[in-house]
Amino acid sequence: MSSTDFTWLIGGPQGSGVESGANIFSRVCAEMGYQVFGKREFYSNIKGEHSYFAVRVSDKKIHSNVNDVTLMASFDAETIFRHYKEVISGGGIIYDADLEDTTTDKVHTLDPPFRERLHKELESKNKPFSIAGVLEIAKENGVKLFPVSFKSILETLAEETENPRLKGLIRMYNVIGVSLSLGLVKMPPDSLQKTIGTIFSKKKEIAKINQQAANYSYNYSTAKFEGFDYSLTGIEKEPGTLLVQGFQGTALGKMACGCRVQPYYPITPASDESVFLESNEILEVIDDRPGSTAVIQTEDEICAMGMTIGSALTGTRSATCTSGPGFALMTEMLGWAGINEVPVVITNYQRSGPSTGLPTRHGQDDLLFSVFAGHGDFPKIVYASGDVEESFYDTGNIFNYADVFQVPVIHLMDKFIASSVVTCKRFDPSKISINRGKLLDKVEGEYERFALTDDGVSPRSRLGLDNGIFWNTGDESDEKGHITEDPILRVKMMDKRMSRLDLILKEIPDVEKAVSFGVEDMTVITWGSSKGPVLDAIEMLKKEGISIGLVQVKLLHPFPADYVSSLLKDTKTIIDVEANHSGQLGKLFKQNVPRDIDYFILKYTGRAMTSTEIYDSLKKIVENKAEKREVLMHGA
Amino acid sequence: MALKMADYKTDVHNDWCPGCGDFGIVNAIQMALAEMGLQRDKTAIFSGIGCSGKTSHYINTYGVHTLHGRVLTFAQGAKIANPEMTVVAVGGDGDGLGIGAGHFVAAGRRNLNMTYIIFDNGVYGLTKGQASPTLKLGEQTKSLPSPNTNYNVNPIGLAVASGFTFVARGYSYDVRHLKDLIIQAVNHKGLSFLDVLQPCPTYNDLNTRDWYAGTDLMDEAQKRHSRIYKLEDTGYDPVVHYNEESEVNEKLTQSLIKSLEWGNKIPIGVFYKNEIITPYTHRLRDKIPNYLENPPAKQNISKNGVSNTDISQILDSLEV
Numbered sequence: 001m002s003s004t005d006f007t008w009l010i011g012g013p014q015g016s017g018v019e020s021g022a023n024i025f026s027r028v029c030a031e032m033g034y035q036v037f038g039k040r041e042f043y044s045n046i047k048g049e050h051s052y053f054a055v056r057v058s059d060k061k062i063h064s065n066v067n068d069v070t071l072m073a074s075f076d077a078e079t080i081f082r083h084y085k086e087v088i089s090g091g092g093i094i095y096d097a098d099l100e101d102t103t104t105d106k107v108h109t110l111d112p113p114f115r116e117r118l119h120k121e122l123e124s125k126n127k128p129f130s131i132a133g134v135l136e137i138a139k140e141n142g143v144k145l146f147p148v149s150f151k152s153i154l155e156t157l158a159e160e161t162e163n164p165r166l167k168g169l170i171r172m173y174n175v176i177g178v179s180l181s182l183g184l185v186k187m188p189p190d191s192l193q194k195t196i197g198t199i200f201s202k203k204k205e206i207a208k209i210n211q212q213a214a215n216y217s218y219n220y221s222t223a224k225f226e227g228f229d230y231s232l233t234g235i236e237k238e239p240g241t242l243l244v245q246g247f248q249g250t251a252l253g254k255m256a257c258g259c260r261v262q263p264y265y266p267i268t269p270a271s272d273e274s275v276f277l278e279s280n281e282i283l284e285v286i287d288d289r290p291g292s293t294a295v296i297q298t299e300d301e302i303c304a305m306g307m308t309i310g311s312a313l314t315g316t317r318s319a320t321c322t323s324g325p326g327f328a329l330m331t332e333m334l335g336w337a338g339i340n341e342v343p344v345v346i347t348n349y350q351r352s353g354p355s356t357g358l359p360t361r362h363g364q365d366d367l368l369f370s371v372f373a374g375h376g377d378f379p380k381i382v383y384a385s386g387d388v389e390e391s392f393y394d395t396g397n398i399f400n401y402a403d404v405f406q407v408p409v410i411h412l413m414d415k416f417i418a419s420s421v422v423t424c425k426r427f428d429p430s431k432i433s434i435n436r437g438k439l440l441d442k443v444e445g446e447y448e449r450f451a452l453t454d455d456g457v458s459p460r461s462r463l464g465l466d467n468g469i470f471w472n473t474g475d476e477s478d479e480k481g482h483i484t485e486d487p488i489l490r491v492k493m494m495d496k497r498m499s500r501l502d503l504i505l506k507e508i509p510d511v512e513k514a515v516s517f518g519v520e521d522m523t524v525i526t527w528g529s530s531k532g533p534v535l536d537a538i539e540m541l542k543k544e545g546i547s548i549g550l551v552q553v554k555l556l557h558p559f560p561a562d563y564v565s566s567l568l569k570d571t572k573t574i575i576d577v578e579a580n581h582s583g584q585l586g587k588l589f590k591q592n593v594p595r596d597i598d599y600f601i602l603k604y605t606g607r608a609m610t611s612t613e614i615y616d617s618l619k620k621i622v623e624n625k626a627e628k629r630e631v632l633m634h635g636a
Numbered sequence: 637m638a639l640k641m642a643d644y645k646t647d648v649h650n651d652w653c654p655g656c657g658d659f660g661i662v663n664a665i666q667m668a669l670a671e672m673g674l675q676r677d678k679t680a681i682f683s684g685i686g687c688s689g690k691t692s693h694y695i696n697t698y699g700v701h702t703l704h705g706r707v708l709t710f711a712q713g714a715k716i717a718n719p720e721m722t723v724v725a726v727g728g729d730g731d732g733l734g735i736g737a738g739h740f741v742a743a744g745r746r747n748l749n750m751t752y753i754i755f756d757n758g759v760y761g762l763t764k765g766q767a768s769p770t771l772k773l774g775e776q777t778k779s780l781p782s783p784n785t786n787y788n789v790n791p792i793g794l795a796v797a798s799g800f801t802f803v804a805r806g807y808s809y810d811v812r813h814l815k816d817l818i819i820q821a822v823n824h825k826g827l828s829f830l831d832v833l834q835p836c837p838t839y840n841d842l843n844t845r846d847w848y849a850g851t852d853l854m855d856e857a858q859k860r861h862s863r864i865y866k867l868e869d870t871g872y873d874p875v876v877h878y879n880e881e882s883e884v885n886e887k888l889t890q891s892l893i894k895s896l897e898w899g900n901k902i903p904i905g906v907f908y909k910n911e912i913i914t915p916y917t918h919r920l921r922d923k924i925p926n927y928l929e930n931p932p933a934k935q936n937i938s939k940n941g942v943s944n945t946d947i948s949q950i951l952d953s954l955e956v
């Protein structure tokens with residue numbers, strides 16, 4: 001059997017159902033046994049600007065998108081203008097035949113720089129500035145065109161079902177696009193019907209008309225379209241497969257590991273996590289009454305962080321979730337949590353900075369900021385997960401770190417992960433161990449919250465505990481927590497807190513610090529979501545007999561210098577891959593390990609890396625044709 | 637054994653300036669705690685940053701000295717996680733009405749069952765006497781290089797407008813009256829606010845003890861606290877008695893109008909009280925039925941060191 005590697009792209013104006021179209025497609029493919037990796041791209045806009053979803057489907061485990069699009073489903077002109085070039089020879093474009101005459105000047109959302117590039121391209125090929133023009137180029141590239149009038153599909157459907165309302169229901173264009181696509185690849189139609197039923201299970205009437213439209217379009221496609229060589233007819237499904245959205249890993253991890261208060265302030269791409277938590281605020285508990293998560297929408301991120309700390313002082317596992325701008329506002333409080341040894345978790349779904357930056361786009365921009373966040377010296381942990389599945393288990397681990405080491409933990413996630421939809425193995429909550437460290441259940445005798453101890457960690461009381469009274473202050477304090485300016489005590493307290501960094505490096509197991517996927521003469525170091533595209537690129541190179549290693553650093557502060565350098569001791573060339581301008585991991589690495597980074601592969605377009613472009617850059621490095629700093633540019 | 641006022645005192649050296657109004661406030665808090673017999677380890681005092689911020693170190697309950705302007709955020713987080721705690725937040729007028737004004741407004745809207753006391757001295761004490769948000773336009777206290785260029789905030793008016801459901805004013809040298817107000821505030825079901833007029837002998841040479849006593853007013857010079865009078869002595873009724881728009885609006889407007897009185901006659905006492913509006917904890921209970929019996933701080937999250945939360949239903953819905 002030949003292997004499957006198929007990318008389907010759907011695009012349209014924001015608010016037109018691109019996302020639900022992609023959800024249907026992804027779910028059908030996942031139900032039919034395929035591995036799915038989908039990613040959503042969208043503007044900072046609610047209605048009208050272009051958004052798209054690229055869903056990669058494979059019979060093997062995949063960790064990224066590729067540049068090539070096999071089939072594009074479009075129902076507006078802009079999607080064609082923006083993506084026609086991505087479709088490969090032999091691939092297909094399903095499009096609305098009524099749009100052929102649409103010229104670029106009719107599409108107001110084509111921004112000037114893009115419009116200019118497009119016109120240049122069309123001019124150089126002597127094509128008109130219209131859909132017909134770009135489609136001619138696509139055709140010359142070997143792309144197969146599948147025109148269909150979306151309007152007449154609705155009209156016929158309205159007649160056949162004797163439901164004249166359907167005629168104007170352009171909201172169903174997405175379902176039509178999905179169904180035409182699935183017909184074209186000969187996906188068994190039952191799964192499409194079933195999926196629509198599941199997705200609209202709460203709205204029976206809507207489910208019904210969508211199922212009718214799907215049925216009609218699917219049959220139309222199989223009857224009218226021919227000559228498409230790709231098919232997705234289903235493979236054996238691995239039991240226990242989830243189809244999850246990127247933010248669900250940390251959210252489910254928080255539920256499972258006992259995070260019970262999450263204050264937050266809305267920000268893309270972080271708020272989906274909090275909204276999901278609140279939607280599931282009542283929790284089933286084994287052999288006990290129901291539990292709950294209090295998800296509180298606050299007036300700003302400062303309050304979110306303050307509430308998180310206040311809640312943590314009661315012994316409650318507490319977290320907040322934000323993105324760069326919000327995290328910036330939290331930093332004064334981060335220091336307060338540091339000096340008062342309060343275990344809190346800040347989940348930072350990073351996006352492109354600086355400032356508001358590209359607010360809905362990807363970037364691994366906040367690594368150095370997180371490491372150095374807050375004024376003054378205090379211990380904290382910065383930890384990054386590489387994908388959704390990891391993020392579930394990592395969330396469990398980092399709440400333990402917070403409790404055991406009594407430090408704030410910054411969990412770095414990002415937009416790429418947040419807005420991806422992927423298949424992965426069902427999460428196993430029984431693997432979430434819970435270690436609350438020196439949190440006290442009762443206090444006998446004299447109690448001092450900041451008692452100087454051998455390991456630098458003091459037994460921790462909580463607000464409301466009998467006899468456990470303590471004081472906190474952002475000032476330097478004595479053992480009880482009262483203000484002191486005594487120079488000797490200051491040094492003792494500072495040393496005690498900072499000794500926690502060594503303890504962290506000593507106690508956290510190596511496998512949780514960094515993950516080696518093999519070390520070769522040439523080895524990539526990376527962190528966070530860049531792991532996925534690198535893994536897939538390395539796999540592609542392996543097929544050509546080229547071996548490249550990969551080390552994913554997960555504990556970024558305190559930096560596990562000894563472990564990382566021991567992993568890399570036999571490698572000759574180190575390549576840093578990450579999604580920011582300055583190569584922040586590279587800088588951190590160099591600060592901690594006395595070695596230079598030989599090459600950087602960086603991307604800061606705001607779009608996630610594809611494995612194709614990493615493959616290309618790695619190949620250039622292997623062939624000694626690369627710049628020291630390779631900058632990736634793919635993606636609309 | 638019943639606790640005495642002394643049991644609520646710590647032995648931390650108090651470094652406020654001699655004659656500072658803050659002493660009266662901390663005494664009133666300790667007296668109130670003793671009179672209510674509140675358990676020390678079920679009570680937490682949160683404080684902001686400023687001279688006033690040191691209060692939490694002088695009181696022998698849980699004490700959390702937070703950040704400038706942020707005291708309400710910490711206090712609310714603790715109260716939400718553990719609603720059984722008695723929570724009192726204190727701080728300066730700069731703290732609560734300047735840098736923390738956004739939190740002040742948002743806290744009013746939430747209406748958690750706790751108390752907030754502002755030490756209203758017209759200046760930024762700890763940073764050496766700059767103008768605070770309650771200093772009047774054009775006034776020039778001792779260390780200001782030139783008269784104040786900002787209009788003042790009306791703390792009572794702002795609290796009422798923001799949704800605080802108990803709004804009162806006390807005077808730091810009338811400790812017994814202040815103690816009574818604190819008891820009422822703590823017992824109130826909802827968020828209570830106390831604006832405490834607090835002379836700062838070091839930096840505020842306008843609103844001094846003598847000024848509040850009206851020694852400059854020739855005809856009333858013999859009377860103590862003659863600028864200050866008590867609302868309760870005038871038959872003023874601050875309470876919203878029933879849930880009708882006309883009643884609520886009348887009591888709201890009445891308190892706003894009263895809050896504008898200043899100068900030769902300054903009212904103290906309860907301006908507004910409304911227990912019809914539900915506290916935030918009850919709003920949470922409406923969504924999470926067992927929230928009050930099993931709040932976040934009480935929940936058991938593990939069994940034999942492993943998660944006991946059952947997320948299988950959610951995982952089932954995500955399984956393909």
Ligand SMILES: Cc1ncc(C[n+]2csc(CCOP(=O)(O)OP(=O)(O)O)c2C)c(N)n1
Nearest residue numbers: 686687688704728729730731759760761762
């Ligand atoms: C973020 C921040 N900015 C500035 C300061 C400096 N600061 C300390 S106390 C204070 C003002 C105190 O005035 P107020 O809140 O009225 O309290 P008081 O001292 O009068 O009781 C300021 C600005 C600080 N601690 N933190």
Ligand code: SF4
Nearest residue numbers: 652653656687761836
């Ligand atoms: S500066 Fe003013 S407020 Fe601060 S302690 Fe001295 S008298 Fe009190």
Ligand SMILES: [Mg+2]
Nearest residue numbers: 728729759761
């Ligand atoms: Mg002040």
